[in-house]
């Protein structure tokens with residue numbers, strides 16, 4: 001599933017300018033503005049990628065997401081095939097490994113994927129499940145990928161919707177309904193600037209050729225930050 005490189009490396013000066021633009025954009029979002037991220041694919045490189053987890057682990061939002069998503073996944077049997085997109089630094093990899101899940105990790109940033117790969121336990125690096133490598137990683141775009149129809153059981157889409165325009169969130173959700181057979185787990189901010197209202201996803205689920213339904217809607221660290229669980233009801 002490894003796709004082509006979708007970003008360009010930049011020099012340090014360009015990197016600093018990019019980070020300044022991202023900070024400006026974040027201030028606008030926090031002020032309640034509707035902002036389409038200028039270039040979300042460009043953010044997670046260099047120092048941002050390297051320090052990603054250190055800045056987040058232990059924060060209420062991070063811990064709540066981790067606990068809710070792991071609890072939802074706990075019911076699934078070993079061998080379940082998970083697409084984690086964006087996989088980022090692989091925060092769920094140790095949990096997937098403990099459950100014996102088969103994992104496909106996709107992200108648009110190679111530097112984030114490198115950190116995710118490092119989290120695969122040494123004894124599982126070459127493990128095989130159902131004739132395929134247990135852990136596979138690739139560069140790809142959540143809005144349009146080369147992954148086949150119904151190729152995985154579950155899609156996990158954590159902390160991506162704020163980096164996509166509402167139209168791109170719709171594209172991603174349609175893509176996940178195409179790729180996943182049973183379940184889609186997604187975090188969304190439903191209020192404030194750049195809200196991604198739940199009804200947007202419900203509408204797409206209802207219009208889908210396969211009958212997806214919002215089965216669980218968990219409050220995360222704040223009332224307007226949710227973990228949504230869609231299930232294929234077929």
Ligand SMILES: C[S@@+](CC[C@H](N)C(=O)[O-])C[C@H]1O[C@@H](n2cnc3c(N)ncnc32)[C@H](O)[C@@H]1O
Nearest residue numbers: 044086087088107108109112140141142158159
């Ligand atoms: C906030 S991080 C979330 C990572 C991980 N899911 C987590 O919860 O820690 C956002 C990630 O989305 C990736 N990303 C941004 N746009 C993307 C796209 N269109 N397709 C795939 N990944 C994308 C970034 O490279 C980054 O790793």
